Amino acid sequence: MSVLGQMVIDVKQSLRTGEMTITGRLVDASNATLLARVDDGGDGVKCIYKPIAGERPLWDFPHGTLAYREYAAYLLSSLGGFEVVPFTILRNGPYGEGAVQQWIEIDTSIDLIEFFQRDEPGLRRMALFDAVINNTDRKIGHLLPTTSGQILGCDHGVTFHVDDKLRTVLWQWAGQKLNIEELEILKNLLILLDGSLGQELADLLNEYEISALRMRTSDLCKSAVFPHPNPEWPSVPWPPF
Numbered sequence: 001m002s003v004l005g006q007m008v009i010d011v012k013q014s015l016r017t018g019e020m021t022i023t024g025r026l027v028d029a030s031n032a033t034l035l036a037r038v039d040d041g042g043d044g045v046k047c048i049y050k051p052i053a054g055e056r057p058l059w060d061f062p063h064g065t066l067a068y069r070e071y072a073a074y075l076l077s078s079l080g081g082f083e084v085v086p087f088t089i090l091r092n093g094p095y096g097e098g099a100v101q102q103w104i105e106i107d108t109s110i111d112l113i114e115f116f117q118r119d120e121p122g123l124r125r126m127a128l129f130d131a132v133i134n135n136t137d138r139k140i141g142h143l144l145p146t147t148s149g150q151i152l153g154c155d156h157g158v159t160f161h162v163d164d165k166l167r168t169v170l171w172q173w174a175g176q177k178l179n180i181e182e183l184e185i186l187k188n189l190l191i192l193l194d195g196s197l198g199q200e201l202a203d204l205l206n207e208y209e210i211s212a213l214r215m216r217t218s219d220l221c222k223s224a225v226f227p228h229p230n231p232e233w234p235s236v237p238w239p240p241f
Contacts, residue, residue, distance in 0.1 A: 012087055014040035015047055015100055020093045022049070031055045031066065031157070036093065036100075050157070051098035058158070060165075066157030068204040070099035073133055073156035075204075079197050080189045082129045084122075084153050086144070101154065107147045112241075116140045116169050122151030127170040128182055131227050132189070132217055133159040138168035140241045160205050162212040164230045167237050173226040186221045190214065 018038030026033040032054020037044035050067055057063045067090060074088035087102040116123065123143070130138050136158045144152040178186070192198070193214050201210055220227070229235030 010040065011045055011102065014038050014045045015087065015102060016089055016091065018045065020047075020049065020100075022094055032095070034093075034095075035103075038100075046103035048101045048103060048154070049093050049095075049098055050100075051093060051095035053096050054098075055157075060161065060163075061158060067097070067099035069159050070101070070156050072201055072204040073159055074101075075197065075200055076133060076189075077129060079192060079200075080132075081185050082125060084126050084129050084151065085156065086152050086154065099157075104144045104146060104152055104154070106144050110145050112140050112143060112145075115145060116143055117172065119172060120151065122149075123170055124173055125182075126151060126153055127168065127173055127226065128178070128185075128220075129153075130168050130170065131166060131220060132186075132213070134161050134164070134166055134212070134216060135159050136161060136165040136167045137237045138170060139237050139239075140169050160209045160213060162208050165233055166227060166230065167234055169236060169240050171229060171235065174228045176226050178220070178224050178226065183221060183224060186217055189217050190221070193217065 015038055018040055020036050020038045022034050022036050024035035026035065032051055034049045034051070036047050036049045038047060050070065052064050052067050055064060055066050071088055071090050074085045077083060077085035086104050089100050090097060091100050093100065126138075126143070133156065135156065137155065138153070139155070142153050142155045144154060146152065193210070198210065205213070
């Protein structure tokens with residue numbers, strides 16, 4: 001195994017088992033979103049900790065489920081081949097169980113206001129991922145372009161709703177045909193949803209949400225195009241950043 005590969009494993013293991021210390025809070029977040037470090041025997045691993053106890057009730061999502069949706073989005077991204085969500089787990093922290101996500105250092109030279117409008121392959125992959133998980137809150141500030149050229153995304157708590165609630169700033173591909181690679185990802189995802197991934201998601205989402213997920217994925221395969229905004233639902237989150 002390469003040194004880089006071992007480092008990735010060590011970071012994941014530290015996030016799973018290391019003692020967590022709260023170092024700050026993101027005050028603009030609507031739910032409790034805490035900066036933290038977990039002990040790795042060195043300088044520590046920086047992460048975001050979202051305790052279930054800090055979730056505000058929402059009218060359209062069951063209370064106390066956002067952390068599970070964060071983890072479900074990571075599993076689908078990782079196992080489904082999208083690779084757009086930072087490493088995320090469910091674990092106990094100082095304020096109880098919650099979602100813990102690896103902190104991502106972004107490329108600060110990138111102007112996100114200009115960047116999100118580009119026809120970038122990584123943004124296109126994110127748009128397809130959001131259509132699958134039915135993301136109701138893809139804001140500009142939730143995009144994480146890294147110095148290595150990878151584009152990741154954060155804040156996936158309001159996802160997997162049974163109704164069509166896709167709300168995003170990434171509409172530049174609406175109505176465009178999916179390419180062969182994208183269709184292969186979707187076809188493979190359908191197989192996974194009937195197997196190992198479906199079994200893991202059953203502990204995080206209810207049966208209706210999983211059924212709707214399968215249906216969205218199947219519909220995307222059949223139409224073979226990126227979805228258009230739902231005319232009966234606001235298509236862009238507010239504020240968009």
